[in-house]
Amino acid sequence: MTSTKTLLSTVAFAAIAGLSLAGCTSGNDEHAPSGAAPAATSVAGTAVVVRDTVIDATIAASGVAEPMQQATLSTKLMGTVTAVLVHEGDVVRAGQTLLRIDARDLTAKSAQVGASIADAQAMQREAATQAARIRALYADSAATRAQLDGVETQLARAEAGLRAAQAASGELDAMRSYATVTAPFGGVVTFRAVDPGAFAAPGAPLITVQDGSTLRISVSAAGDAVRALKRGQTLAAAIDGVPVSAVIEGVVPAGAGNLFTVNATVANRAGAYRSGSAAMVSIPVAREHAVLVPNAAIVREGDLTGVIVRSAGGDERRWVRLGASTATHTAVSSGLKVGETIVVPSSMPATATSAPSDKAAK
Structure with a gap:
């Protein structure tokens, strides 16, 4: 489990002030990685005043997204496999015949x-x-x-x-x-252990079927971190880096020290996420102040990240250090102060920059 602080996907940028559209960019200057340097007299885009925002501080717990239902099928018979009617990757329905054994x-x-x-x-x-x-x-x-x-x-x-x-x-x-092996539920064949002519022994694995319409993410966390969690609570999570919403199924002792296992489910009826993928769950632990900027306001040059800051002397590109991010916003940990104005360039897709709700800002 890592201790990186992340942002809940429900947190939006602070109140917007001074929205304006400037003229077209007159030119760009290259800058060294250190310090701020003028970019152009004016950059076309939307000006946003940076506000202090109260967000939920979280810890990121890593795990694996596994299918809610998975069955490795076998038989009680001892005999020769006469037919295998499916291959790995085939979608099957409940009750469908998968394999036959000589009886x-x-x-x-x-x-x-x-x-x-x-x-x-x-x-x-x-x-x-x-x-x-x-x-x-x-x-x-x-x-x-x-x-x-x-x-x-x-x-x-x-x-x-x-x-x-x-x-x-x-x-x-x-x-x-037992001479006919059928699918116990609808899903996908993920493993085929035998071919026609093979000998099937009682209890030996033959075929594995997974139902990935709902995935379960299991992560471990300390008792202090999970004390406030409740069944049915929605947490921010990610599967292979893609933000998702996970619903807590239960919190149970992990059987090792002061660790607890948090099981959370993710709906996956469209099959957008693959079972077995790396997953992360953000567990809220406290509230803290942060400076948030829209993702569309971030400019990149190699490994460097920055924002365009607007001042009386013109617009300048300033390199900043970023923190955790969501699908819409990113925290700036250093290089930007509350009250400064940044520009969301019009050449980049603008991200919604509505003010956070009263509940989030309190």
Whole structure:
């Protein structure tokens, strides 16, 4: 877990003052990396006064975006794979047949079980008939109590034998179902371990299916950092550097020292994010003051970053040090003061620079 402070995506730039459009740029001067140097008399763009903004300070916890549902399928049978109907990357639906295993020995056993059921049914019918006859005779005092008890016992045994034969048939049907491997849910085939002709053993992995419509990011953080987190709370996150919103699924002890695991889910029905990608979750820990500028106001030259500062003497390009950023704004950690005016060049796509809400600015 890194301790880099980041900005929540909901934080916007401070109140805007003095918006104006200047004329076209008259020229540019090259500048050394150190200090500020004049860029042009005036740069065409929108002037924005830099304000002090209260933002949420966060810690960045890294993790991996994993699918909410993933299943590695196997079988209880031991036999030869006769068909594999999917390849890695195929999209499958719930219940779709993925693989078949040779089950001819089960077919032979099925005939045996069928014969056992027929025999048990015949014995049960005979025992029931005999029991009914002895019951009638016993009622007329023509049969003894011992005879009645004997036929009742034979009937009970016959009925138990029939139930056992029927249970064996049900067990055989269940085993036969393992000869066809189906998808437990809709998703994508991510792993195919066998080909037709391979030997399948009980419990051996055959095919893996993932449902990436919802991803889970699991990160670890200290107890002090997660104390205020609640299930259902939305956090700023990123998957492969792309900002996303993650909803807390739960916070549980990590089983190591004072660490806790934060599980957060990200909707991914369009499949925009790949499972297994590097992820980061911003956990809010405090509030602090910061200087924010629109991303469109940042100018770059190699590894150098700067902004165009407007003053009475004209516009100048000033190199600054940047902090964390969101999709719309970036914090300036040094090189820019509150109250100075910067220019968002009109040649670059302007970023919305609305004032932060009262709640964020308090």
